[in-house]
Amino acid sequence: xxxxxxxxxxxxxxxxxxxxxxxxxxxxxxxxxxxxxxxxxxxxxxxxxxxxxxxxxxxxxxxxxxxxxxxxxxxxxxxxxxxxxxxxxxxxxxxxxxxxxxxxxxxxxxxxxxxxxxxxxxxxxxxxxxxxxxxxxxxxxxxxxxxxxxxxxxxxxxxxxxxxxxxxxxxxxxxxxxxxxxxxxxxxxxxxxxxxxxxxxxxxxxxxxxxxxxxxxxxxxxxxxxxxxxxxxxxxxxxxxxxxxxxxxxxxxxxxxxxxxxxxxxxxxxxxxxxxxxxxxxxxxxxxxxxxxxxxxxxxxxxxxxxxxxxxxxxxxxxxxxxxxxxxxxxxx
Ligand SMILES: NC(=O)c1ccc[n+]([C@@H]2O[C@H](COP(=O)([O-])OP(=O)(O)OC[C@H]3O[C@@H](n4cnc5c(N)ncnc54)[C@H](O)[C@@H]3O)[C@@H](O)[C@H]2O)c1
Numbered sequence: 417x418x419x420x421x422x423x424x425x426x427x428x429x430x431x432x433x434x435x436x437x438x439x440x441x442x443x444x445x446x447x448x449x450x451x452x453x454x455x456x457x458x459x460x461x462x463x464x465x466x467x468x469x470x471x472x473x474x475x476x477x478x479x480x481x482x483x484x485x486x487x488x489x490x491x492x493x494x495x496x497x498x499x500x501x502x503x504x505x506x507x508x509x510x511x512x513x514x515x516x517x518x519x520x521x522x523x524x525x526x527x528x529x530x531x532x533x534x535x536x537x538x539x540x541x542x543x544x545x546x547x548x549x550x551x552x553x554x555x556x557x558x559x560x561x562x563x564x565x566x567x568x569x570x571x572x573x574x575x576x577x578x579x580x581x582x583x584x585x586x587x588x589x590x591x592x593x594x595x596x597x598x599x600x601x602x603x604x605x606x607x608x609x610x611x612x613x614x615x616x617x618x619x620x621x622x623x624x625x626x627x628x629x630x631x632x633x634x635x636x637x638x639x640x641x642x643x644x645x646x647x648x649x650x651x652x653x654x655x656x657x658x659x660x661x662x663x664x665x666x667x668x669x670x671x672x673x674x675x676x677x678x679x680x681x682x683x684x685x686x687x688x689x690x691x692x693x694x695x696x697x698x699x700x701x702x703x704x705x706x707x708x709x710x711x712x713x714x715x716x717x718x719x720x721x722x723x724x725x726x727x728x729x730x731x732x733x734x735x736x737x738x739x740x741x742x743x744x745x746x747x748x749x
Contacts, residue, residue, distance in 0.1 A: 418444040420497035422490055422540070424477050424531055425506030427451040429614045430546065432460035433657040434503065439469050446497065448489055450475035450482070454523075455510060460616060477506045477527035483534060490538050501664050502535035502543045504528050509548075509582070510621060517581040525585040529592050536601045543604035544664055545593045549678065549718055550583035551608060557715035564719045565608070565674040572711035579711055590674055597672025605663055605670050610678035610718050614653035615741040623685065624650065624739070627692045628746050636702035640709050643685035647715045649678050650688075652733035662729035669726040678718040679731045691736075695743050 421438060425431045426449025438445050449461075450473040464470045471489070475482035494500055506527055508519045528545060535543045549556070552563050553571040569587075572580045590606040597604055613624045630637040659677040663669050683691070686703060693701035723729050733741075 417498045418446070418496070419499045419501055420490070420494055421445065421447045421449075422486070422500070422502045422535070423447060423449040424504050424527070425451055425456075426472065427453065427456040427458060427460045428505055428507075429456075429612060429617055429653050430609075430656055430660070431505040432456070432616070433614065433653045434505070434660060435461055435464050435470060437657050437661060439464055439467055443469070445469065446493070447471070448486065449473070450477075450486060451506065452476040454508065477531055478522050483530060487534050487538060494538060499542070500535075500538065500540040502531065502540045503546075503660060503664070504531050504544065505546050506531070507546065515578045515581070517578055520582050520585050524582070525588055528589040532592060532596060532602075536596065540602060542664055542670055543593060543596070543602050544660055545589055545604060545606040546660075547586045547590050547606040547608050547674065548583060549608045549610035549676065549716060550580075551587045551590075552713070552716065552718075553580060553583055554711065554713055556713040557717040561721070562678075562680065562717040562719035563676075565676055565722055577711040579709075594672040597670070603667060603670035604672060606674045607659065607663065608674055608676050608718070609651060609656050610676070610716055611648050611650045612653050612656045613650050613738065613742065615738070615745040617653075617742075623648075623688070624692070624742055625746060627689050628696070628743055631693055631696055631698055631701065632747060636704060637689050638704045638706050639685060639689065640707045641705050642709050642712045642714075643689075644705060645684075645714050646712065647682050647684045648688075649680060649682050649717060650735055650738070651678055651731065652738040654733050655679070655731040658732065659723060659729050662727040663723070666727045669723075675723040675726075676718040676720050677723060677729075678720055679735070680717070680720070681735050682715070682717055683735065692739060692743065695739055696747075
């Protein structure tokens with residue numbers, strides 16, 4: 417069975433790993449992907465850019481003409497494939513952009529909705545919506561194995577920080593896909609990822625590259641005051657992508673609802689810094705604190721029982737191995 421994938425934000429951290437996992441040797445699948453390079457570059461897919469099974473377009477999900485062209489390209493070849501799967505990875509994401517209310521609305525909300533409507537128009541079978549664990553906002557953990565998809569939310573609001581506009585927009589997209597599935601227009605689901613990282617990531621503000629690059633360049637790391645208490649789990653992008661594909665391959669799971677995708681390997685940010693330092697051969701790391709982020713939950717721990725029950729997905733890369741790969745790759749530069 418050959419599948420045609422349409423992927424937005426394809427050169428981003430999730431998108432480029434999807435390309436690698438879909439286009440394994442011998443696969444007859446095909447990918448049409450686009451990105452506007454808001455937070456990535458063509459380098460991330462350089463290993464597949466000459467692959468006939470991958471067609472890339474420098475397009476913006478908010479640009480109507482570009483999206484019309486993309487749609488006509490899907491229509492032109494869709495007859496050769498047994499299944500059409502849309503995956504929406506394009507987003508204004510990353511900590512510093514969370515505060516950009518209008519950009520997050522245009523790309524994350526309107527872009528998601530229009531890409532979903534395109535999927536329905538071309539007769540796609542499935543639409544996978546990347547949402548975020550940020551929607552858990554101030555209730556991001558509990559002592560019973562982590563927050564569940566069905567838990568009620570306590571969100572910080574504009575009284576506290578503009579940061580939650582990112583989560584609020586993503587939350588709305590979960591309603592769009594639920595409505596489309598309930599109306600029988602397409603199969604699909606939303607995924608709430610928690611803190612994805614990648615050995616190929618170059619984004620300096622993400623905590624793992626930030627810590628490693630700081631130790632490498634300055635011999636010390638300066639963390640936010642929040643880091644004195646904060647604990648997080650970290651999901652390798654190999655595992656975030658294998659979850660996308662596990663869900664896309666399990667029709668019974670595509671009921672319009674939401675899936676948490678995370679690990680349960682929780683670590684404090686201070687211990688993360690110490691672990692990175694020890695892996696880099698630094699015995700007495702200098703860790704300083706400066707700055708404070710409003711509305712930043714102290715813990716974020718997600719229950720992944722739902723995806724583990726409904727699909728065969730489980731994370732394959734533990735934090736120690738993931739960090740080893742990051743350190744090896746970042747230090748090569
Ligand atoms: N990275 C994380 O920790 C994390 C956590 C939870 C959810 N997510 C979600 O997962 C999805 C993928 O994120 P990622 O980690 O790959 O982030 P990323 O920033 O690496 O990838 C997003 C891609 O979208 C592109 N993009 C932004 N605006 C665009 C536009 N208008 N048109 C076309 N492309 C555009 C960017 O250039 C980038 O390549 C996003 O929906 C994100 O919200 C990520």
